[in-house]
Amino acid sequence: MLTKLKFLLCSVIAATAFSMAQVPVQAAEIDPEGSVTMAWAGPMASLDPHVVPGLADQIYTFLMYDRLLNLDPSVTLQPMLAKSWAFVDDGRALVLQLRDDVVFQDGTPFNAEAVKINLERGKNLETSTVKTALQSIKSIDVVSDHEVRLNLVPGQGGNLPAMLASTAGAMISPKAIADGRDLRLDPRDAGSGAYMPVTVRPNDTVIFTRSPVKYWDTHAGHLKKFEVRFVTQAAARLNGIRAGQFDLAQILGSDMQAAKKLAEGGAFAAHEAQTSNVQSMLLRGDRENLKNVKLRQAIVHAIDRKAIALAVFGGNCQVTSQALVDTHWAYNKELDSLSNYDPEKAAALVKESGIASPTFDIVFSPGTSWEPQANIIQGMLAKVGINAKLVPMPQQDGLTAVRNGQSDSFVYVIVGTVDPSMMVDALFTGGYNLAPADAKAKIAVMADQAVNPKQTPEQRAAIYRDIFKLGAENAWYFPICASKVVWAHKKNISGVEDAWWYFASLPDFRGIAVNK
Amino acid sequence: MAVPILLLRRLLGAVPLLLVVSFVVFLLVGLTPGDPAARIAGENATPERIEMIRKSLNLEANLAVRYGDWLFAAAQGDFGRSLATSEPVVELIARRMPITFSLTAAALIVSVVLGMGGGIIAAIWRDSPIDRIVGALSSLGLALPSFWVAMILVVPLAINRTWFPALGYVSMADGVWPWLRSLTLPAIALALLPSAEMALQVRAALIETLEKDYILAARARGLSVISITLKHALKNAAIPVVTVLGFRIAQLLGGSVVIESVFALNGLGTLAITAALASDMPVLLGLTMVTTLAVVLVNFLVDASYLYFNPRGRRA
Numbered sequence: 001m002l003t004k005l006k007f008l009l010c011s012v013i014a015a016t017a018f019s020m021a022q023v024p025v026q027a028a029e030i031d032p033e034g035s036v037t038m039a040w041a042g043p044m045a046s047l048d049p050h051v052v053p054g055l056a057d058q059i060y061t062f063l064m065y066d067r068l069l070n071l072d073p074s075v076t077l078q079p080m081l082a083k084s085w086a087f088v089d090d091g092r093a094l095v096l097q098l099r100d101d102v103v104f105q106d107g108t109p110f111n112a113e114a115v116k117i118n119l120e121r122g123k124n125l126e127t128s129t130v131k132t133a134l135q136s137i138k139s140i141d142v143v144s145d146h147e148v149r150l151n152l153v154p155g156q157g158g159n160l161p162a163m164l165a166s167t168a169g170a171m172i173s174p175k176a177i178a179d180g181r182d183l184r185l186d187p188r189d190a191g192s193g194a195y196m197p198v199t200v201r202p203n204d205t206v207i208f209t210r211s212p213v214k215y216w217d218t219h220a221g222h223l224k225k226f227e228v229r230f231v232t233q234a235a236a237r238l239n240g241i242r243a244g245q246f247d248l249a250q251i252l253g254s255d256m257q258a259a260k261k262l263a264e265g266g267a268f269a270a271h272e273a274q275t276s277n278v279q280s281m282l283l284r285g286d287r288e289n290l291k292n293v294k295l296r297q298a299i300v301h302a303i304d305r306k307a308i309a310l311a312v313f314g315g316n317c318q319v320t321s322q323a324l325v326d327t328h329w330a331y332n333k334e335l336d337s338l339s340n341y342d343p344e345k346a347a348a349l350v351k352e353s354g355i356a357s358p359t360f361d362i363v364f365s366p367g368t369s370w371e372p373q374a375n376i377i378q379g380m381l382a383k384v385g386i387n388a389k390l391v392p393m394p395q396q397d398g399l400t401a402v403r404n405g406q407s408d409s410f411v412y413v414i415v416g417t418v419d420p421s422m423m424v425d426a427l428f429t430g431g432y433n434l435a436p437a438d439a440k441a442k443i444a445v446m447a448d449q450a451v452n453p454k455q456t457p458e459q460r461a462a463i464y465r466d467i468f469k470l471g472a473e474n475a476w477y478f479p480i481c482a483s484k485v486v487w488a489h490k491k492n493i494s495g496v497e498d499a500w501w502y503f504a505s506l507p508d509f510r511g512i513a514v515n516k
Numbered sequence: 517m518a519v520p521i522l523l524l525r526r527l528l529g530a531v532p533l534l535l536v537v538s539f540v541v542f543l544l545v546g547l548t549p550g551d552p553a554a555r556i557a558g559e560n561a562t563p564e565r566i567e568m569i570r571k572s573l574n575l576e577a578n579l580a581v582r583y584g585d586w587l588f589a590a591a592q593g594d595f596g597r598s599l600a601t602s603e604p605v606v607e608l609i610a611r612r613m614p615i616t617f618s619l620t621a622a623a624l625i626v627s628v629v630l631g632m633g634g635g636i637i638a639a640i641w642r643d644s645p646i647d648r649i650v651g652a653l654s655s656l657g658l659a660l661p662s663f664w665v666a667m668i669l670v671v672p673l674a675i676n677r678t679w680f681p682a683l684g685y686v687s688m689a690d691g692v693w694p695w696l697r698s699l700t701l702p703a704i705a706l707a708l709l710p711s712a713e714m715a716l717q718v719r720a721a722l723i724e725t726l727e728k729d730y731i732l733a734a735r736a737r738g739l740s741v742i743s744i745t746l747k748h749a750l751k752n753a754a755i756p757v758v759t760v761l762g763f764r765i766a767q768l769l770g771g772s773v774v775i776e777s778v779f780a781l782n783g784l785g786t787l788a789i790t791a792a793l794a795s796d797m798p799v800l801l802g803l804t805m806v807t808t809l810a811v812v813l814v815n816f817l818v819d820a821s822y823l824y825f826n827p828r829g830r831r832a
Binding site for chain 2: 039043045046053126127129131132182184185201202203204205229230231232233235236237239240242243244245394396397399400
């Protein structure tokens with residue numbers, strides 16, 4: 001009875017949320033012949049949502065594949081192809097109620113069987129990049145045409161709904177899967193989304209047209225043509241929109257200031273979006289040089305994050321104490337005081353550490369914004385008597401060095417994730433392995449509790465707040481500031497401000513339109 | 517030795533060069549620290565995925581074995597597939613080649629027109645104000661970085677006035693005029709340095725030639741300086757100029773990397789950057805082969821031109 005009530009409640013909340021979530025562009029104002037050319041800094045390597053080596057691919061796949069669930073700007077779950085979802089049988093399964101008005105672009109109806117085929121593909125495909133996201137699914141039962149039951153590995157799956165909002169939950173036509181064609185480069189009408197790719201040039205251009213079948217979401221798919229171009233230089237993207245060659249362009253770094261000024265002057269419109277991609281310093285607490293917690297705390301208090309945000313990003317980076325947007329359900333307000341800039345306290349902590357001449361290395365990727373950050377940090381640490389050696393390394397090699405425990409620290413960006421479980425895994429229990437073995441074991445227990453479907457959302461939030469507090473108290477992970485991005489667009493383009501997924505810097509633009 | 521045999525020998529000499537270049541690139545990429553499989557797998561890849569990539573690339577085999585495998589396939593025209601996008605390397609390069617070659621050719625034409633014109637004018641009116649203006653402009657051309665010139669050109673000519681596109685490439689199939697418009701600004705920016713160098717080279721070579729006895733004799737017979745220069749002196753001054761031109765074509769190919777980025781032209785230059793960042797070895801090797809072949813071909817044409825400009829070379 002309780003389970004049924006829970007399911008009903010969830011469905012009602014989901015339906016209400018859905019009707020509120022989409023901010024529709026006024027239908028009368030939309031030009032049905034409208035087309036948009038967008039300049040984006042991310043390359044496209046694959047249009048197969050289950051084989052996406054880079055995050056940047058998602059901006060392309062979002063346009064052509066709908067997911068089972070979605071995430072709103074506060075990173076809260078919302079329905080998409082699944083109308084509602086609920087954990088049943090004491091957390092042993094997740095049941096999804098599916099929409100009954102969805103058709104894949106090749107005409108195949110969307111149903112529970114399609115969900116089963118897709119999730120099994122994501123789990124079992126040898127080259128799948130979403131295996132980890134779906135690992136909590138033990139088996140899949142088709143309950144009815146539009147109801148599917150995901151049987152879970154005991155104690156796991158609390159984070160599965162969030163995973164189903166990512167590419168792991170993207171729905172490909174079962175017919176296209178059965179065809180066995182290479183969906184990375186030749187997806188054609190395999191999608192379930194608002195747009196279909198007609199020209200695919202990897203790392204160059206993808207041209208989409210409106211879905212050939214009636215699209216279920218009347219608030220999306222307004223464009224006749226949507227061209228996404230990979231343009232590496234921010235200055236070129238800005239020039240493109242100034243010259244009228246682009247309708248929408250992602251502007252980053254030092255060009256953001258110029259873009260905002262031009263927008264103020266009326267040249268075009270600009271939307272400044274806050275992401276939860278956090279410029280960070282990762283400190284390996286198990287390395288000899290950083291074993292001392294007082295020293296790590298001294299490092300944290302010696303760094304003036306505001307100064308870095310201003311000097312390196314021209315102020316276009318929000319100082320933060322955690323890699324979550326401040327509206328996130330697991331955001332912990334307590335953390336701000338644990339990492340405040342206080343050089344006197346830092347100097348005192350160095351003394352308390354008992355280390356005569358503290359020294360450690362900072363790995364960074366040269367030629368990127370991490371280089372000036374590392375330089376500034378080195379100077380700030382020298383003022384409190386800490387000697388930081390700078391070690392330039394290519395990005396991926398730096399990541400590997402820190403992950404394998406071959407370097408003390410790394411200046412890098414922690415990308416916004418769909419669920420805090422991914423961040424905990426990346427920072428503490430896997431990935432970067434920042435916590436020493438004993439603490440790692442403790443965090444692993446907490447993390448396991450947090451993904452248990454028996455936990456209520458409030459309980460999950462409380463556990464993650466505790467984990468992040470532990471990370472901040474022990475100064476393993478030091479967030480500096482969360483990047484902002486400007487999306488410059490022509491004034492007749494609407495819906496840019498209302499797009500979702502800015503938190504991950506991967507806006508879902510399927511709802512934008514050209515106004516008459 | 518007959519001219520065709522001489523040229524054939526030059527062409528055959530390119531084969532060991534291609535082998536050496538490909539091996540050096542293979543070696544350098546192989547010696548780069550870090551795990552190429554991890555780099556290709558991306559940031560959030562599982563250890564299993566990294567291991568799978570390592571196996572698929574045969575990274576456990578030693579460098580010589582891997583190079584041998586690549587060479588064997590390449591000799592049959594199979595340059596493999598891009599590790600990042602899975603596209604066949606040959607197709608990838610073939611799609612991008614027209615952009616870079618169009619840009620290089622356009623820049624070369626601009627260089628020859630500006631460089632030859634400036635050099636001839638400066639030599640004919642040696643030590644005049646015109647000569648000094650050409651000298652000053654050449655110095656500027658040598659000093660200004662091409663990417664900076666590119667950005668300066670864009671604002672007045674593509675943004676304030678939409679005479680040219682600010683970025684992007686239009687294929688010739690979409691019209692000759694749009695194609696030319698899309699190449700104009702990048703070609704000017706790319707041609708600045710070679711134009712300046714060529715103007716100075718042409719000037720110096722022409723001045724030396726114009727002081728030769730046979731030129732003085734022609735002038736004594738009443739022929740005009742312009743006529744003598746264009747009909748007689750220019751051909752004799754051509755050898756050092758052609759040599760510089762040969763070097764410059766190779767540098768234009770290299771310079772296109774920067775200019776392609778500024779103008780968002782998705783040619784071989786941007787492909788090289790993306791491939792290098794992704795450690796996409798098959799693409800890097802394919803690109804190296806194409807650019808080496810282009811340079812070999814240019815050197816061959818330069819050699820052939822020597823035989824035209826200096827008939828004594830045919831008997832050597």
